[in-house]
Amino acid sequence: MAPLRDQGVGPQAEWHEGRGRPQYAGQYRLESVLGSGGMGVVYLARSASGLRLAVKVVHEEHARVSEFRARFRQEVAAARRVSGAFTASVVDADPDAERPWMATLYVQGPTLAEYGKRNGPLSPAKLRRLMAGLAEALRDIHRTGVVHRDLKPSNVLLTAEGPKVIDFGISRPSDSDRNLRTETGKLIGTPPFMAPEQFQRPKAVGPAADVFALGSVLVHAATGRGPFDSDSPYIVAYQVVHDEADLAGVPEDLVPLLTRCLAKEPGDRPTPDEIMAELREQAASYDTQAFTADELEAFIPEQREPVGAEQPDAYGGDAGRPGGGSRARRPADRYDGHGDGDGHGTGRTGTGENRTGDTGDNRT
Structure with a gap:
């Protein structure tokens, strides 16, 4: 690889193939x-x-x-x-x-995807705490005017202090009219966790798309599969747009909320604040520390x-x-x-x- 040169203050940034040199x-x-x-x-x-x-x-x-x-x-x-x-x-x-x-x-800490591979589906209590933590994270992200657009299990880090959302490589301001496609015309995202409007109306994607992804992430965490499962990403895309979500195996008390998160129309989905309020109604209180340091x-x-x-x-x-x-x-x-x-x-x-x-x- 060619040398890596830094243009800022500090030691010159260099890349060396051999080991032993900083x-x-x-x-x-x-x-x-x-x-x-x-x-x-x-x-x-x-x-x-x-x-x-x-x-x-x-x-x-x-x-x-x-x-x-x-x-x-x-x-x-x-x-x-x-x-x-x-x-x-x-x-x-x-x-x-x-x-x-x-x-x-x-x-x-591991990603949610890594944790699930090793430990299987989350318990109902962990699911509620994870959902509350991710809703709080999305509220914080959306307050800055950013839409993530690629929330998925591998973009959620689990820590004892709560989940952290990562990878803002395809995010954009919610008021931007920039198309989701790159200059080469590729639609970027991860089909099982993309909202219908990401396939149908890329320029209209807003915060509600992240709520749809949150619903898909929670179904995956609860069952080990997504709500629109297939071997083909093209079939997944069709199911996301046209079919009802498969919520078999999701704890019954979370089904109504996740159904709303996975609504086809953005306006029918709850906001992160509404998700947290509904979770509080289900339980007098919830501890967002779903994962202990020993577990991680x-x-x-x-x-x-x-x-x-x-x-x-x-x-x-x-x-x-x-x-x-x-x-x-x-x-x-x-x-x-x-x-x-x-x-x-x-x-x-x-x-x-x-x-x-x-x-x-x-x-x-």
Whole structure:
């Protein structure tokens, strides 16, 4: 890979193929690989004071493409805008560097997808607490004027303090008229967690689309499958638009609320505030600490790949996630309209983990 040059203050950012020499993004020393995929590589890094960070560095080939640079700038802007208690806060970034990068606080914990793979469906109590935490997170995100547009199990980090929503690579301001399609005409998103309007009326997508995704995420967490399950992303897309959600296996007391979240028309869905109010009515109180530190400890990796060990590919894999991760590799999980063209396979679309690759997957 070509040298990574920093244009800011601090040590010159360099990339070396061999091990044993320090590498930097800006003034942050890269220590090990958290994830590698479509848009870039995410590293565990340290600041001068020893603060642990997750730093995403865009692949060299993408840094030369204006569309990818624009998407990365958009991701940085959105992540900065929503930085708070329910996201991985942005510490620093240089989207104009020769190899663009962004640093966020490192958040230790698995994704909801990883947790589900190891532990199976969540208990009813955990589901209610997770739903309350995600509704609160969406309320916080929407208050900044941002629509996430790609909420799914692999974009939810679980911590003892509550869930954190990550990956703002395809988010945009709610008042923007920018089409969901990229310059190359690809519809970006993950079909089992996309709202009907994301397929039908891309320019009309607003906060209600994230509520639809929240409903799909909760069904997946409750049953291990999505409410619109199929081996084909195209069939999933048809079902999302035309068919009723399959809520078999969802706790009965949550079915009415999730049915409203999965309404075909955006105006028929509850707001995050209404979701939290309804959950409070179901129980006198709920503790949003659905997952204890001891439960999440099992996902902490004993060893990570040192810097220089990764073999990034152009269109497959996952770019890791802000704050953390328990694996150095994950397959791509966003659909781009190219079928199974990422070289990794797709698995069942209802799993929330394996999707056909896109032109750049973002996790910070």
